[in-house]
Amino acid sequence: MIKFKAFDLGCHQIAHRVWKDYYAKVRREKISERMKYLQDLVPGCNKITDKAGMLNEIINYVQSLQWQVEVKK
Numbered sequence: 732m733i734k735f736k737a738f739d740l741g742c743h744q745i746a747h748r749v750w751k752d753y754y755a756k757v758r759r760e761k762i763s764e765r766m767k768y769l770q771d772l773v774p775g776c777n778k779i780t781d782k783a784g785m786l787n788e789i790i791n792y793v794q795s796l797q798w799q800v801e802v803k804k
Contacts, residue, residue: 770776770785773792779785 766782766785769789770779773789776785776788776792779788
């Protein structure tokens with residue numbers, strides 16, 4: 732039988748803050764990667780630098796594709 736003793740050193744707040752910072756960084760990186768992927772898919776979107784403008788252009792492009800599909804039905 733193996734016995735362990737565990738001690739709470741009061742580091743939960745530090746660990747939580749470090750994890751929260753790490754998670755936020757990874758999340759931002761994933762969002763940036765996906766924004767770049769969308770930017771490459773949508774014609775003319777590479778010229779737009781701000782995210783709001785880029786998303787607006789992507790929405791307009793997808794809506795135009797949707798309209799084209801509906802017209803062909």
